[in-house]
Structure formats: structure tokens, C-alpha cells
Amino acid sequence: MNGKLIIFSAPSGSGKSTIINYLLKQDLNLQFSISATSRPPRGTEQNGVEYFFLTPEEFKRRIANGEFVEYEEVYPDRFYGTLKSQVEKQLTEGQNIIFDVDVVGGCNIKQFYGERALSVFIQPPSIDELRKRLEGRGTDSPETIESRIAKASFELSYAPKFDLVIVNDNLEAAETQALEAIRKFLAQ
Numbered sequence: 787m788n789g790k791l792i793i794f795s796a797p798s799g800s801g802k803s804t805i806i807n808y809l810l811k812q813d814l815n816l817q818f819s820i821s822a823t824s825r826p827p828r829g830t831e832q833n834g835v836e837y838f839f840l841t842p843e844e845f846k847r848r849i850a851n852g853e854f855v856e857y858e859e860v861y862p863d864r865f866y867g868t869l870k871s872q873v874e875k876q877l878t879e880g881q882n883i884i885f886d887v888d889v890v891g892g893c894n895i896k897q898f899y900g901e902r903a904l905s906v907f908i909q910p911p912s913i914d915e916l917r918k919r920l921e922g923r924g925t926d927s928p929e930t931i932e933s934r935i936a937k938a939s940f941e942l943s944y945a946p947k948f949d950l951v952i953v954n955d956n957l958e959a960a961e962t963q964a965l966e967a968i969r970k971f972l973a974q
């Protein structure tokens with residue numbers, strides 16, 4: 787296995803996907819880790835691109851088969867997980883992998899891969915700003931937004947467990963900070 791792992795975690799709406807999309811366009815030989823989920827696709831999402839979309843039954847069958855590095859029931863009946871086969875394939879191909887996972891999953895992947903992984907926590911400037919971003923994104927119902935906000939305080943308490951915390955207030959500054967840290971880590 788030759789590649790390295792970059793793990794991004796944060797409360798939903800902090801800006802992980804936005805920063806990850808920026809990093810994927812840089813010359814870092816980064817590939818997105820495609821997780822499996824039992825939630826339905828949103829908008830233009832496609833199976834095998836943003837996620838592998840599984841039924842809850844299929845997800846549970848694969849858990850029983852030991853196919854995940856880690857998995858979480860992030861919201862009731864909504865499973866998300868990292869497939870071992872997917873990670874190992876990308877690493878042996880020499881690719882660096884970037885993960886967008888919840889805080890518990892992020893800590894589990896870091897623990898599993900140790901020094902080969904850099905874990906990054908994206909912190910929103912405040913809970914009020916987080917709510918504005920989720921509302922502004924326009925992809926989730928008011929109930930879903932409330933359940934994500936309700937979880938944010940718990941998730942923020944995980945920040946000290948990560949190798950690096952980036953406060954995403956000014957987006958450009960946050961992207962530059964992430965890019966510089968990842969360049970340094972990959973060069974080690």
C-alpha cells in the first residue's frame with residue numbers, strides 16, 4: 787500500500803465538501819474516498835460517484851460480512867461507512883485518498899492507519915453561521931437541518947482529537963491552510 791490518507795470531519799454544513807472539492811483540483815494526486823450509505827441520493831448524486839447507495843438491508847449484510855473499515859449510523863436508519871476493498875484498491879494504486887466522514891468515523895480511520903493518515907477537523911465560526919449555511923445550501927428539509935444542528939455541539943467536542951483544526955470563516959483562507967498542511971504531510 788503506497789498512498790496516504792487525508793481525513794476531513796466536521797459538523798454537517800461546516801464546509802468540508804466545498805474545501806475537499808477545491809483540494810481535488812490541486813496537484814496532490816488525491817482521490818475522493820467513495821463511502822457507502824443507506825440514505826437516498828440527493829439532487830444529481832449518482833451511484834459510485836458521490837456514494838455507493840445501498841439499501842439498509844444490503845448495508846447490514848455487508849456489516850455482518852466485515853466489509854467496512856468503519857461505519858456509523860450517523861442519523862436514525864441512515865448508515866454511512868468506508869469499504870475496506872475500496873480503500874485498499876486506491877492505496878495499492880499509489881493514490882492519496884481524501885475522506886469526508888463524520889467525527890467518530892474520522893477518529894476510527896486515523897486510529898486504524900496511524901501515521902499514514904492526517905486528520906483534519908473543519909470548524910464553523912459559530913452554530914448560527916452553521917444554520918445559515920445549511921439553510922443557504924437548500925438541500926435539506928427544516929427537520930433534517932434541526933437534527934444536524936442538534937448534533938453539532940457533540941461533534942465540536944471532537945476537535946481536539948484531530949491532527950489539525952481549521953476554522954472555516956473565510957473560505958479562501960481555510961482552503962489555503964488546508965492545501966499547505968496537506969502538501970507538507972504528503973512530502974514527509
Ligand SMILES: Nc1ncnc2c1ncn2[C@@H]1O[C@H](COP(=O)(O)OP(=O)(O)OP(=O)(O)O)[C@@H](O)[C@H]1O
Nearest residue numbers: 798799800801802803804919922923954955956957
Ligand atoms: N467559509 C464559508 N463562508 C460561507 N459559506 C460557506 C463557507 N464554506 C462553505 N460555505 C457554504 O456552506 C454550505 C455548506 O457547505 P458544504 O456543503 O461544503 O458543507 P459540509 O460540511 O460538506 O456538509 P455535509 O456534511 O452536510 O455534506 C454550502 O452552501 C457552501 O457553499
Ligand SMILES: Nc1nc2c(ncn2[C@@H]2O[C@H](COP(=O)(O)O)[C@@H](O)[C@H]2O)c(=O)[nH]1
Nearest residue numbers: 798821857858860866867868886887888891
Ligand atoms: N463514519 C462515516 N461518516 C460518513 C461517511 N461518509 C459520509 N459520512 C458523513 O455523513 C454525514 C452526512 O453526509 P451527507 O452526504 O448525507 O450530507 C456527513 O457528516 C459525512 O461526513 C463514512 O464513510 N463514514
